[in-house]
Amino acid sequence: MSVRLLVGTAKGGFWVTSGDRREWKMDGPFFKGWKVTAGLRRESGDFVVAVASDVYGPAVFLSPDGGEWEQVEDGPAYPDVGDRRLRQIWTLREHRGTLYAGVQDAGMFTSGDGGRSWQPVPGLNEHETRGGWMPGAGGLCCHAFLFDHSNPDRMWCGISAVGVFRTDDGGATWIPKNRGVYWAHEDEEFKEIGHCVHGLAQDPGDPARIYRQDHSGMYRSGDGAETWEKNENGLANSFGFPIVLDRASRYLFAVPLEADQYRLPVGGALKVVRSTDGGDSWQSASEGLPAAHAYGGVLRGAMAVDNLEPGGVYMGTTSGTLHVSRDLGDSWANLPVSLPRILHVSAWVE
């Protein structure tokens, strides 16, 4: 058993591997000079990675082994109408053999052939509220997908500064589901959008139980996002970006930042908060993390779990530091690396 991390940075990707989660080996960079913005390991074992360049734009690459890469020729793309542009791919997921890409400018694309060709999802991309979609500080991006393993027609997505949408008809139509969440900005016409979801996590045994790190704080839903309630007991700061859930323990992890004009670790101490009771309460789980003069935040895609027992938790910061826990956040190790700004972290067991 070994753990492989994909660490995507603003200047390339890195593999970080370990057989015991104590000693780590780093290889890279690959895609040197490119932003590595999202990664997926398919059920087949193949890798799918999204890259982007401020000059040359985004692309999707495929690899059977993480060593040899081939760019997809028919990647996600918007038609030549209006001013919508494909600027970056924020998330890649696989569900029931279909690949999903969440992109900026906000939209969703799917692939039924393992990522070789991609089609837009017009029910979301051309949504009736689209005229009211406003970009947040990170851009107008679709960055999170959740699936209902008991219902193939139901799925959720999160769009920054717009909100959570749900489909119950296999993606044909999408309905904003943000009742109970504070507005980030109120649209004059479309009152059901303007909610800035930052991250989503889901209970693996109950797909209707969803956890939401939002611009306006921490929320959860027990009814498939029909309604949301704040769950911030124990959180001195509820602003942040990532939220991840360990499958076996159901522990939740998030990284609080000073809201929202600062977006820095509070007091210069990098902290992780953990909930061991489904979000009823939160406690610090930061032993070993830099406690002073740490000013790098953790972006929404830069935290991951490996789902081993006990679970490993991994995160990278905007300062290029990389932090690993092999005991569900009870203790952390700071890897001796200084990477470019870390955009993405994925973890896979091999």
Next chain:
Amino acid sequence: MKPTVTVSLPSLLEPVTGGVRELAVRGDSLREVFADLMEREPRLRPHLFNEAGALRRHVLCFHNGTNTRWLGGPPAGGDDSPGGHADGWDTLVAEGDTVLFMQAVSGG
């Protein structure tokens, strides 16, 4: 036989082309040179050209050392560069000409 033109690419695009930095392509004009380049390396298209088919905003293209945006002629269409550009894509090329792509400093 159409003239052969040597196209040079920046190293950042090596992952796209599998390491190829230089290609011999054929065409009577820059427009035909670009078309042949896309035929040979279709994966370059989204990196060099925008959705409308014009050069991406921060991509520079030089024909025999001259910025193609200075060559005049009708716009390539849909160029999102500030103010638009007459890209000179109908400029005729000759055997042995060079076309160089690189990124503009404006790209950051």
